[in-house]
Amino acid sequence: MNKDMEVTKRSENMVEKQQDLATVAPVVDIYENDEEILLHADMPGVTKDKISVNVDNGKLEISGVRNLQTKGAESWQEFDDIEYRRVFSVPQTIDVAKVNAELKDGTLKLHLPKAEVAKPRTIEIRTA
Amino acid sequence: MWTRMNEIDRMFSAMDLLRSINSDSSYGESSGWRVVGGFPKTNMYDNGDSFHVIAEVPGVSKENLNIRIQGNYLELSGTRKSDAPEGYKTHRVERNQSTFTRSFTLAADVDADKIQAVLKDGLLTLVLPKAESAKPKQITIN
Numbered sequence: 001m002n003k004d005m006e007v008t009k010r011s012e013n014m015v016e017k018q019q020d021l022a023t024v025a026p027v028v029d030i031y032e033n034d035e036e037i038l039l040h041a042d043m044p045g046v047t048k049d050k051i052s053v054n055v056d057n058g059k060l061e062i063s064g065v066r067n068l069q070t071k072g073a074e075s076w077q078e079f080d081d082i083e084y085r086r087v088f089s090v091p092q093t094i095d096v097a098k099v100n101a102e103l104k105d106g107t108l109k110l111h112l113p114k115a116e117v118a119k120p121r122t123i124e125i126r127t128a
Numbered sequence: 129m130w131t132r133m134n135e136i137d138r139m140f141s142a143m144d145l146l147r148s149i150n151s152d153s154s155y156g157e158s159s160g161w162r163v164v165g166g167f168p169k170t171n172m173y174d175n176g177d178s179f180h181v182i183a184e185v186p187g188v189s190k191e192n193l194n195i196r197i198q199g200n201y202l203e204l205s206g207t208r209k210s211d212a213p214e215g216y217k218t219h220r221v222e223r224n225q226s227t228f229t230r231s232f233t234l235a236a237d238v239d240a241d242k243i244q245a246v247l248k249d250g251l252l253t254l255v256l257p258k259a260e261s262a263k264p265k266q267i268t269i270n
Binding site: 020027028029030031032033038040042043044045046047068070071072073074075076077078079103105106107 | 141169170171172173174175176178179180182184185186187188189211212213215216217218219220221222223235247249250251
């Protein structure tokens with residue numbers, strides 16, 4: 001009932017049946033400090049224009065599609081065209097407007113700044 | 129009969145779809161994506177007069193990658209350094225840092241001087257032209 005089924009599946013392209021890309025979750029590292037939450041995700045082979053990052057109602061969804069440019073007869077193939085997709089729950093206190101992302105060497109680095117109200121504050125005690 | 133099979137197929141793909149939404153299947157976890165030969169994963173293509181090798185090396189910079197070639201022996205090695213930022217508290221670490229080496233015996237000798245290597249978006253692409261003696265030749269019949 002999963003990708004193992006492919007042996008018995010007729011995978012030819014039929015009008016009503018489209019070939020879906022396999023979906024995997026990218027591996028991620030998540031860090032946090034007082035200012036922001038930082039997420040690093042490995043998405044090798046995904047170009048900048050094929051990545052989407054959505055923050056909506058406490059959910060962060062990252063997804064990216066990889067299209068390999070290949071030619072020639074394959075001798076072996078350990079990876080293929082794929083869709084990376086993963087959904088995270090994020091606190092409502094993320095400042096959505098200031099979220100920014102960079103992509104380098106196949107690693108997506110996502111900065112999720114916290115809203116001012118959510119930042120920790122030190123309360124000074126006055127002597128009366 | 130085929131129509132019925134297609135119905136079943138469709139049912140399965142609907143289930144696949146549901147499954148892919150619900151499960152966070154990572155590399156290696158689900159059966160379809162088991163790591164075959166370790167890190168980095170590679171694809172190899174034969175183009176007649178050259179080999180194309182693609183390797184998945186996310187987060188590895190050019191300086192941390194080594195490619196060695198001798199005759200038909202190819203070796204990829206490198207280090208994946210931690211990119212953990214300073215002064216942050218760690219919630220989750222799934223991307224492991226490691227040193228890796230993988231070697232291959234190619235089906236034919238390659239011309240070491242004409243190899244091209246490109247690192248882009250975490251994919252290393254190597255074009256390895258076969259040595260003159262190993263290239264396919266057209267034989268004309270007299």
